[in-house]
Amino acid sequence: MNSEQPSITDKAAFIRANTRLGPVPLIPEIIMFLADEAVPLWHKTEQEMGESGLPPPFWAFAWAGGQALGRHLLDHPHLVRGKSVLDLASGSGLVAIAALKAGAAQVTVADIDGFARAAAELNARQNDVNVSLIDTDLLTVPTDRHWDVVLAGDIFYERDTAARAFDFLQRQSLGGATILIGDPGRSYLPQNKLRRIAEYDVPVLRDIEDAAIKRTSVWTLEAMETAANPA
DSSP: OOSSOOOTTOHHHHHHHHSEEEEETTEEEEEEEEOSOSHHHHHHHHHHHTOSSOOOOGGGSOOHHHHHHHHHHHHOGGGTTTOEEEEETOTTSHHHHHHHHTTOSEEEEEOSOHHHHHHHHHHHHHTTOOOEEEOOOTTTSOOOOOOSEEEEESOOSSHHHHHHHHHHHHHHHHTTOEEEEEESOOTTOOGGGSEEEEEEEEEOOTTTSSSSEEEEEEEEOOOOOOOOOOO
16 A cells, blocks of 8 residues: 555545555456455544544445445346446445446446545546446435436445335336345345345455355345226
């Protein structure tokens, strides 16, 4: 890592200085700026910004759900080829990059964290693809926009976020979108409302998980029936 620490206002420089560029374990076709440890980077971000209680640096890691979902897209490119795609709560941009490498026509990265958007753009550039960035909180701000495919990697880790995310995914599904979710068994994943379509053993850092290998599933949300039977 670079010993010179840039101003936190230059998020891309901060990311470069505090991470290492290397291949994603389950998806070596993709290279990203990844951190070796979570807590030191978390503390450094708070120190540099002069703030406490910031969210963890989700953008600095290849989370199990994102790795499984990205692997699945590259192995089954027909799922996104030629389609408009949303990577919801993108974090590092891993899933978005995988979708573009699988042939998606256009991929929108949505994340409310400015560091995540900077990381996604930086990582996309390293993989010779381009993403579109939006900072709108799609889980709380209504939108009329719809995508052909909506991807959600490892988003069901917290109760309120999970509930709002599932509501958003249901609305997109009703609008005709294909919903694909990568998840390693987070507490708030509504499995009874989903269908498992694949499983992967994903290498992860022990610093962010409870095991070095996480059994991770890819799920889909079936379109719901909206029309009632006539009386």
